[in-house]
Amino acid sequence: MTPEAREETVLEAVQRRRELVNDAIDADLPIGDPERLYEASRYLLEAGGKRLRPAILLLTAEALLDVPLLGEDYREFPTLVEGEPPIDLMKAAVSVEVIQSFTLIHDDIMDQDEMRRGVQSVHVEYDPETAILAGDTLYSKAFEIMIAAGAPSARSMDALDTLASTCTRICEGQSLDLEFETRPTVGTDEYLDMVDRKTAVLYAASASIPAILLGADEHTRNALEEYGHAVGKAFQIHDDILDLIVSSDDLGKQRGSDLVEGKQTIVTHHAREQGVDVDGLITGDDPDAVSQEAIDEAVAVLEEAGSIDYGRTLAREYVEEGKEYLQVLPDNDARARLEQVADYLIERGY
Amino acid sequence: MTPEAREETVLEAVQRRRELVNDAIDADLPIGDPERLYEASRYLLEAGGKRLRPAILLLTAEALLDVPLLGEDYREFPTLVEGEPPIDLMKAAVSVEVIQSFTLIHDDIMDQDEMRRGVQSVHVEYDPETAILAGDTLYSKAFEIMIAAGAPSARSMDALDTLASTCTRICEGQSLDLEFETRPTVGTDEYLDMVDRKTAVLYAASASIPAILLGADEHTRNALEEYGHAVGKAFQIHDDILDLIVSSDDLGKQRGSDLVEGKQTIVTHHAREQGVDVDGLITGDDPDAVSQEAIDEAVAVLEEAGSIDYGRTLAREYVEEGKEYLQVLPDNDARARLEQVADYLIERGY
DSSP, X not given: OOHHHHHHHHHHXXXXXXXXXXXXXXXXXXXXXXXXXXXXXXXXXXXXXOOHHHHHHHHHHHHHHTOOTTOSOGGGBOOSSTTOOOBOHHHHXXXXXXXXXXXXXXXXXXXXXXXXXXXXXXXXXXOHHHHXXXXXXXXXXXXXXXXXXXXXXXXXXXXXXHHHHHHHHHHHHHXXXXXXXXXXXXXXXXXXXXXXXXXXXXXXXXXXXXXXXXXXXXXHHHHHHHHHHHHHHHHHHHHHHHHHHSOHHHXXXXXXXXXXXXXXXXXXXXXXXXXXXXXXXXXXXXXXXXXXXXXXXXXXHHHHTTHHXXXXXXXXXXXXXXXXXXXXXXXXXXXXXHHHHHHHHTTOOO | OOHHHHHHHHHHHHHHHHHHHHHHHHHHXXXXXXXXXXXXXXHHHXXXXXXXXXXXXXXXXXXHHTOOTTOSOGGGBOOSSTTOOOBOHHXXXXXXXXXXXXXXXXXXXXXTOOEETTEEOHHHHSOHHHHHHHHHHHHHHHHHXXXXXXXXXHHHHHXXXXXXXXXXXXXXXXXXXXXXXXXXXOOHHHHHHHHIIIIIHHHHHHHHHHHHHHTOOHHHHHHHHHHHHHHHHHHHHHHHHHHHHSOHHHHTSOTTHHHHHTOOOHHHHHHHHTTOOGGGTSOSSOGGGSOHHHHHHHHHHHHHTTHHHHHHHHHHHHHHHHHHHGGGSOSSHHHHHHHHHHHHHTTOOO
């Protein structure tokens, strides 16, 4: 399958689930009181997002159960255990997206990023206080929603434990990311460990939670977790590359912002090893004050050093590794989509 | 019993549990990686705190089980269900204290309060980014620790659901508190609703979670929840009064800061109804720039208007209401301590 054909197939699979996920977010995260708090909590969720993590969660469940694509109602999804009542799998999908949204809101405050998904960040659109609280509200709501999925309690507990430890890892990863900005260099292993915690763990949770909730065996669950770790790292590496090469309009935020903020990425790490003076590539620390030409020039230097290609190759390796783990699933359409989603994560243009 | 004698008894009961709770925090919230994040997460917990909520949780469990004070190992605490293995009740106590600490860290950022428990707030001692992340880390850790209490999974789920919805209510309450600062007046019912969500729900959780975990019936659980709602509101009303009348040294933060920040309290509400120009009492909005004399004068006006007495009376009424709910418990020493803790909440000097 060509990348273009694959993109079309994946996008269709992701988009059809996205519509269902968006409806579910509306239903499972209603506007409560005080209204402004709930509006702020939903603001970024409503601004867009591909819903890749929920798509992975739902596709994994379909692959595990070996049913046709969209062949079961996500709201009354059968488990793998005979005689058990169905569960509201969609709530689990909403839960991971709500966690993702909470982390974006708090990260944007910490990173002072003013744009996200083509709209103002929550702390700009509202205010920092409301943004902190909106994130905190989503945090507890994600747990409430996961509980309401209604899986048998021992497995629900297991899923909640996974969700909680995932959140802890995400905080650790973001903390490392901030710390790295203050350091002259960061090793490849350190960077990949940071990316694993900051980004990949939520992919790992998205792929392993359906296995937990449906009652899959531990081997299957672990393999799916590894799939998530691998493709999640690939996703973040690709994201770092996109920040360099995609227009601000398509990104929904300022191009080159990572470079301006001094974020450590696998690309800048490689460039440093090639002797590039990465810190001298861009002067000033206000993303808005840096010209497109200055960013073009900096990117050209990174391209020249082979650093962007290095990142692309590494991301591809992780995707291939991730796909291997999917062999644990029955050979069906949903598994094929999960393989294609893995490819799409590093082929997407924004 | 005189208030002084009661204070001594309560403090002894609280302090003996506090030492155990502090040891448990050390054990259940170890310094992880990155160290700085975990140090920041523990900073406020280590700075002090009376551990009132854990004390209520532990005493409630002892009262329910009808055992002598400190008669059972909190780490292997029997449940009410015959033949069930013991649970790690202490972890539940640590969990509610960790939630309390997370809310204080985030509230101090939002309220720009620079002191807490006699030390600098986390966002001042570290930085706002680290403080946001420290709070977020404690948030998920609280769930991990509650899960590790090891109660039978259906009841664990119930406790987690209570913890999650409690956190949601706390966010709503804090949001209302911030919103009230921008409004000229706030009704008594609105204020009490805000206080219930912001403060009392965590007392309610502290009293009802042991009932859930130990397997008490729903009537008992609901009554204990009501105890928490009532004494929690009394606690907050008393806290608002302490902010006015206790020296900054004893408070561990600037006296009169609520007045300066324009916080709505039951005291200012009453004063407004008596025709006091509350907003004119203090000019300027920097707590450090307001003299002790100016605060003394403002407090004298509130005293004169009967507003402080009004608050005291209301708090007392809630305490008496709360104590009534304790009749659901067996008549034993632990129940007597819970009654005394309720009195202490509005008699404490800081």
